[in-house]
Amino acid sequence: MKRSMLAALLPVAAMTLAPISGALAAQPVAVTKPLPVGTCINMGNTLEPETEGAWGGAAASKADFARIKAAGFNTVRIPVRWHNKSSDKAPYTVDPKWMDRVQQIVDWALAEDLNVILNSHHFDPIHDDPLGVAAWHGGVWKQIATRFAGYPEDTLWFELENEPHKNFNHTNLLETLAPSLKEVRALHPTRAVIVGGENWSGIKSLETLPLPEDPNIHPTFHYYDPFTYTHQGAEWTAPDMPPVGRAFPTTEDAAQLAKDVASILSYIARTGKTPFMGEVGAFDRHIPLADRVKYHRMITDAFAPTGIGVCTWAYANTFPFYDQKERRWLPGMLGALGLKEQD
Numbered sequence: 001m002k003r004s005m006l007a008a009l010l011p012v013a014a015m016t017l018a019p020i021s022g023a024l025a026a027q028p029v030a031v032t033k034p035l036p037v038g039t040c041i042n043m044g045n046t047l048e049p050e051t052e053g054a055w056g057g058a059a060a061s062k063a064d065f066a067r068i069k070a071a072g073f074n075t076v077r078i079p080v081r082w083h084n085k086s087s088d089k090a091p092y093t094v095d096p097k098w099m100d101r102v103q104q105i106v107d108w109a110l111a112e113d114l115n116v117i118l119n120s121h122h123f124d125p126i127h128d129d130p131l132g133v134a135a136w137h138g139g140v141w142k143q144i145a146t147r148f149a150g151y152p153e154d155t156l157w158f159e160l161e162n163e164p165h166k167n168f169n170h171t172n173l174l175e176t177l178a179p180s181l182k183e184v185r186a187l188h189p190t191r192a193v194i195v196g197g198e199n200w201s202g203i204k205s206l207e208t209l210p211l212p213e214d215p216n217i218h219p220t221f222h223y224y225d226p227f228t229y230t231h232q233g234a235e236w237t238a239p240d241m242p243p244v245g246r247a248f249p250t251t252e253d254a255a256q257l258a259k260d261v262a263s264i265l266s267y268i269a270r271t272g273k274t275p276f277m278g279e280v281g282a283f284d285r286h287i288p289l290a291d292r293v294k295y296h297r298m299i300t301d302a303f304a305p306t307g308i309g310v311c312t313w314a315y316a317n318t319f320p321f322y323d324q325k326e327r328r329w330l331p332g333m334l335g336a337l338g339l340k341e342q343d
Helices: 003-025 062-071 096-111 130-147 173-187 203-207 251-271 289-306
Strands: 039-042 075-078 115-119 156-159 193-196 217-223 276-280 310-312
Touching (some): 062 096, 096 130, 130 156, 130 173, 173 193, 251 289, 289 310
Parallel strands (some): 115 156, 193 217, 217 276
């Protein structure tokens, strides 16, 4: 084609392609239906310590889930430690008694018509050597997937690993989780799978969170902000333990909370995926109950317009909502979540 002819055709081509490119630019992102997490509570310090109920907790009972359902919760998140209950050599066999116990607890929750988030929690070696431990992690998830094959997809969801941190970050997240996702998808091709980001899955991790190309992958984040308030005096944060005495909210806290809510709305608009808050809470040792009630009410109210589900930490130990000794829900805590206070 002569240059003169090409030059003459370029304006026509531009006029023809302009509406097309404009339409393409205006195409909305693919929207993933959000998980119906609703109001959720973690079974904290139950199955994720070294042994069940350690760290001051208690063994789970069937009555716990009846109580949680009666209080108005929609979902329970069940954190589970697997690395010390499995072999680090192929085929990475999980202690059958442990698997039976996990299944029993999941069954109790499902029997109460609760949604269940079952995760891998404190798989400690994966944070030191993510790619080196990926096969072990995947081998464990193969056994979890096998045990729960045939369970209802609409109420049982898998969270591959809690709070990636240290050497486990966004540069290796997808590669590290690939063996686990492959094993899950072999038996559960469309079950909801949950993925959280680096730096303990803090809210900022959503800004760069990589996700597999899979319409049934759902993002999560954790919210313990401001950390200097929620973790004041928490000995496990040493040597950087926040000092006791921090008040909430300051003017800066309120401003940051508004920014965080806006960031969630921006994430939903940008990705078409709705994350949920997998953990939120404030340490009870140095924060009076009335202040914890205020904290949860403020977080609940602030994020309500986003429509995201919220899983509080935790049911009955460390940041508790239920008092095991007094056998009652702590006054004000359910109301802070928008649930009816129990007598």
